[in-house]
Amino acid sequence: EPEVTQTPSHQVTQMGQEVILRCVPISNHLYFYWYRQILGQKVEFLVSFYNNEISEKSEIFDDQFSVERPDGSNFTLKIRSTKLEDSAMYFCASGPDRGHQPQHFGDGTRLSIL
Amino acid sequence: DQQVKQNSPSLSVQEGRISILNCDYTNSMFDYFLWYKKYPAEGPTFLISISSIKDKNEDGRFTVFLNKSAKHLSLHIVPSQPGDSAVYFCAAKRAEYNDMRFGAGTRLTVKP
Numbered sequence: 301e302p303e304v305t306q307t308p309s310h311q312v313t314q315m316g317q318e319v320i321l322r323c324v325p326i327s328n329h330l331y332f333y334w335y336r337q338i339l340g341q342k343v344e345f346l347v348s349f350y351n352n353e354i355s356e357k358s359e360i361f362d363d364q365f366s367v368e369r370p371d372g373s374n375f376t377l378k379i380r381s382t383k384l385e386d387s388a389m390y391f392c393a394s395g396p397d398r399g400h401q402p403q404h405f406g407d408g409t410r411l412s413i414l
Numbered sequence: 415d416q417q418v419k420q421n422s423p424s425l426s427v428q429e430g431r432i433s434i435l436n437c438d439y440t441n442s443m444f445d446y447f448l449w450y451k452k453y454p455a456e457g458p459t460f461l462i463s464i465s466s467i468k469d470k471n472e473d474g475r476f477t478v479f480l481n482k483s484a485k486h487l488s489l490h491i492v493p494s495q496p497g498d499s500a501v502y503f504c505a506a507k508r509a510e511y512n513d514m515r516f517g518a519g520t521r522l523t524v525k526p
Contacts, residue, residue, distance in 0.1 A: 304457070306457075331512065333512065335514075341518075342516050342517070342518050342519075343458070343503065343505075343516040344516075345512075345513035345514060345515070348512035348513065350512075355512055356511060356512045356513055358513060391457050391458070393457075398509070398510075398511070398512050399446075399509045399510075400445075400446045400463070400465045400509055402448055402460040402463055403460070403514065404460060405450075405457035405458045405459070405460075406457050407455070407456050407457045408456075408457050
């Protein structure tokens with residue numbers, strides 16, 4: 301069964317540095333998403349991406365964050381000037397449509413900011 | 415964000431018995447509801463969903479019930495198996511929007 305893959309599984313970065321989290325969505329999916337889960341908290345929506353542009357973003361997704369689909373397969377989340385509170389699990393998801401269709405998640409990247 | 419609530423952080427059930435996981439929501443505009451299962455060190459895995467035009471959806475051992483008037487949904491697992499032990503997340507969305515709202519999760523333990 302096709303799956304969403306994320307790399308790296310764990311990223312350790314010094315505060316203030318930039319980090320790029322990578323995802324390969326399921327190949328025939330059109331909608332791509334990033335979510336995060338801070339330890340002990342709920343999974344939170346960050347951003348959705350469709351047709352090479354952001355279709356929705358949450359209040360969390362401020363100017364520190366950006367997303368890109370640099371080629372036909374990868375989908376990336378860039379976090380600039382990382383802060384301690386950016387430490388979380390970051391999940392990438394993809395879906396064939398945005399209506400009544402489930403989103404399928406990768407196994408996440410654990411981001412640790414020191 | 416309290417739009418989706420799972421009030422039971424944990425549930426323990428004997429193998430072979432029924433597991434019932436509950437979820438409440440506050441936003442009456444939600445029209446699509448999902449259950450995800452999550453094992454440690456893995457991402458959420460889609461389990462089953464239901465749209466607001468239905469009140470029940472069944473897939474093998476898993477059944478989701480939706481009570482729109484009470485803004486409540488539940489996941490029934492029958493019979494429960496030890497491999498079902500995981501954290502179960504309820505999620506909800508509106509069809510025209512992309513963001514899903516998640517509950518805090520319920521940790522299910524199925525004892526042999």
